[in-house]
Amino acid sequence: MSYQLQEDINTQGILQAEILPGASERLDELKDDFTQVYHILSDVKREILTQIPKWAVQYVQECTIVPRLGFLIVVALNPETGEGAFNGTGLADDEWHQVVKDEQRAYYKNRTMVELDDMYGDLTEEIADEEVEVIVELAGAVSEHEDALIRALELLGELDSLLALAFAAEKYNWAPPKMTSENIIDIEGGRHPLQELLVPSFIPNDCILRGGCASENGNEIDFVGVRDEPKEPSALVLTGPNNSGKSIYMKQVALIIYLAHIGSYVPVTRATIGVTDRIFTRVATRETAMDDESAFMTDLKQAAFSINFATRRSLILADEFGKGTTMEAGAAVFTAYLHHFLELDADRPRMLVSTHFHDVFNRGFLKPEEGVAYAHMEVRLNPEAEEREEHITYLYRLVHGRAEHSLGLMCAAINHIEDDVLKRAGDILGMLERDEDIEAVFASPSHEDIEALKAAELVARRFLATDIPLGGRDTSSGVCSIRDILRGFLSYKEDGGDVGDVDSE
Template sequence: MAVDIDKDGKVGCAYYVAIDEALHIEEDIALGGLELVDTLLLRVQPTTVIVPNRAPGNLVELLERDSQRLDDDASNPEKGSHILRHLASAEFDYENGRDVLANLDLEQATPDPIEVLPAGDDSMNLFHSSDHQKLVRLARRISLDSHLSIGCAGAVLGDIDRRRAAEASCLDPEEHSPFQVVSIRMNTPEDTMLISADALISLQVIQSELHPNPQLQYSSNSESKAKESLSVCGLLQALACTAQGKLRLRQMLFRPTTEIDTIERRQQAIAVFLHPENQEMATAIRKLLRKVKNTKSLLHYVRMGVDRVRGQLSVRTEEWRALLRFTMISIQLREAIKLLSGYSSVEILARVFDSIDPRMFTSVGETIFKTIDFKLSKENGRTEIRTGASEILDELRRTFSRICKMLPGVEDALRKGVPAHFACHIQYCAIIPQLGFFTAITLDGESGEGIYNGNDAVGDNWQLGFVHEGIAYYKNNKMVDLDSHYGHLPTEISDEEINVMLNLTAEILAKEEHLITVSELFGELDSILALALAAAKYGWSAPQMTDSNVIDITGGRHPLQELLVPSFIPNDCFLAGGSGCDEPEDRSCQGETSGEGGTEGGSTDGDERGEGSSMLILTGPNNSGKSVYMKQIAVIVYLAHIGSYVPAKSAIIGITDRILTRIATRETVVDDESAFLVDIKQAAFTVNFATRRSLVLADEFGKGTSTETGSALFTAYLAHFLDLGSERPKVLVGTHFHDIFENGLLESQEGVDLAHMDVRLNEEAEEMEDEITYLFKLLPGRGESSLASSCAAKNGVDVEIIERAEDLILFQEGHEDLGVVCGGLMEERNVGLARARTQRFLDMAILGPKASVDGSLREKLEELVYQEDEDDEIGEELDLGP
């Protein structure tokens, strides 16, 4: 098994099962962290684990915990469960792993669609590349967006090749070679909705943008310089008030759950916070949470140390103050939760309440407060120990204070013992930690020594110690005598301060696990409060989650789009996926939707709509809101699966295992792929990974090639889902390929609904851009026209271009060959112009007795040919257009 984890906690994993000769690739899981790695170890139970050399230290520590040691005895029952090996980071490279996977010789389980595509079609020439063919085939099996896991797969395959080479020399040539890879399997996390990176970006669940300061975009700092733009994640994270709350909310967003119990628990917590009786207390809890820092990072500073106390590592005063505040606020939060109506029935509130032991938190807070003098620390700019924290330290300080009070008398005695004219240059006596007592003398700038250096002192040895800021510091007999009696005091004081801080640290770290647990619970509480605030602020309602395979939304809205427009028009949606009830003995299907995508009349969830379609095809005008409608349905389903309320009047959401999209074409110069190939890969992934509980969105699939090829691909794409019968997913698509309906290309209409967005046309409008008014209301039936000309006019396209386009549209709608029509028009125009020019040439009378040509013949001929104004008049007379 190969494991990799990036700095943001995203986990990638791949492993090989020898008995099945199968390579398993896990979907990359954002913010999975070490907990997920630990879960994978328990689930897979690998014999060997490989990690890159750049693997973070905490991952290596986790893997070394149960790894085998070199001195492990084979008979020892407590030996490690796996061998841990480190490989070069280059072996975990994504592109290398992708290429190795693409070149695997695997049996084709199904007919290869790439081979039957029309090779003669110029639009399909991009498939002639063998590398492209391999990548497309690979995309049918796995998600190429899982960069870490694909890199891990490459590392696993490289290790398998080395093992195979080592074993091959010992085998008979006719024997089956070990470590073969006959299949690849893509695994998705259990109880978690699969949503790909393309879907996350297309639906604007996440959308990061770089820091506006270019100098900070590429800083060497390891922290990310991207910030969340207008997105669902950014919208919700802005409402969380703690660092751990924002992190927890992001984890929920990246790992939507398919467990109804978990979803309902979160909804129940939101409902408690939204209850009118709890509004005021919920606000008070938010104010308290704003004062809480991430205790996990604070305790990290406690363990590692980030400042100095008397030259030794310790913790900054701000961190101790934050820990003290955490203990105080924890007790206050416990009391606030107790005042919430119905708190005991909400799991997260009950867990927070039960986890906070007032006596323990009070003890921790008092220990910190009685140890650190925060006021004195602020004044001195360093951590100061409070008086009374240690009797030994207090006694040492009292002794040191007496010595400091004694030093002025020592200064006076020294002044009396030197010549009178030098006495004024003795500044003071001081004790310097680690160095002892010194006499400070005014510095002589010429000699670089003190103005008085004790040369005339009889029986007294003056030695220059160092010079600092115009003062020379000397050791003499009196200073040496003080050193012998009291010079150890600063060191003893520093050592005792260190002991006090170590004792404080030990007492705090003894409760580290419990403090971190409470801090994480605060993060979860903050994330639920953020969802509750979003529901109250934006008018969201609680969805009803069901095992039935339906999406029933009344008055749905797009949570981001409605923030950008003066008013938003809500729309309904009803889709019913397959029931999976082909086998009569499958009792688990009872109460679910019917085999053709509709719900049975006796639905256990109270659905009264009856049968419904599994596919909704949107047609109609450009810019009328089709894409926003599709995205809002997916976002509502997505929000429901994180336990949030949703932007709708009401909603019944069936458990959805995957949201698969073919919406946004993300092109990059890094990958040698055309826009059409990117679309094909996205569509292939949706086809091969969709289940009956999936939601599939496709917006204008097939538009990147010729109309005939695109409409054929789109029709086949829809027919594939419709032919799945009771296993058909819920599908939302938008298209402008009207010929698939007019020519009857989509054979079966069962289970399909057509809809369009309402518009109003005003044919009497003076300006073309005023002809169309978008109403953004979903209506049943097919929209007959895209109204692209009016849309182009509203967006500033020149009128002459639009009029010319409309003429061509009329010819096309009359099933005329545009090449012949346009060619005929040009031929008629050219014949007319040739006749006119011939007549003008004859009228010039160049030859014969009546010739009257002035000037050169060349000039006259040029004037004859280039009479553009007259040519245009001729074109108008012939009604040929410009």
């Protein structure tokens, strides 16, 4: 049996199938009858209009077919009664029966409609039933070849994916990676495959990491020694301002490695990719009401998973791990997490991590000889610029070395945080950097508070030194100082009266 189906989008935006002519002889006959009936309904209406009173002609709108109800005459409602404006009254040889009505119209059957029902039946229902039969028969025919069709779909899907990757490689200037058994990642001119499509100019960056080089039986056969500034570190720590491109850089490295392992060209100038068994990420925590865990708890679980299952062939991405708790605890967890992998020596994985915990480096928790290289995304500062947005310019270029500051206040300024909030934050940051006792500092008034108190005291003293005439504006009756008046309010009445007792005045 030959099946012909066509997919269309209906008015509600839902994909639906239409059975085309030739799929079922019976269905074609029913659809032909339906088309023919619709053509004759206009003639039937004209005939009915000649049989009813002239005043009722304006209320008969059409003759139609309604599923399950058959052929019907459509009559407008009388707005006063809510019933059909004409119901066949006055026709001696015909009787109209109301079948149903809606908010605007009433539907009637008369002798002619009944004859059409007998002649054609319920065409809409018959067509629907026949279409179901065709679809069921088609489904049965398809199920007989289910395995072959599923396999064909899988192959077509794979082919579609390969073609998409090939077109992307040609269109976006991707290059073939060199795959190697050496445990190394060496990327020159790497780009993020999606981010570069969203910006006018994308800045490519390099990446080189070497993991542990243990043999298959666990014996160490080669390992790059860790020195003050290792040439090929196993871990690269990124620092620097927010929004400078650290997360994008980390993600692009992971995406390049993933694309290389599925046989695709990659967005690089050149790349040598060592075989990678897993990519572990602690990048973005998505909070949801469906999850009763805190963001920090989720981060810890992701970190624990990488600790338990990472091998020397793995790549680990940890973006600002430890930020969900106190600064001290977060820095400690971050340092211990990184140190755990570095202590694996020949079994250490390759790592890309970012952090704003500068105390980790300032206090020597991590040292260069531990196989860690430092880098940051370059920015240019212009704090004297008139526009806040020009205070910092992001260059998105990876530069070797550690950034000393995260420039959080400057990032807050260009994102339109209020000046008084920024000033307060700057004061607190300065005290933290000078290792001052913040609690003691805030327990005493600030210089601005002291000056304000002095100004208020001066105003109060001037007010108390003012004299008020006893006779209104006329000073001939004498004057009374405000100080004396207030002293009277604050003193107890000598004869036992209470302060504020009106009768004691």
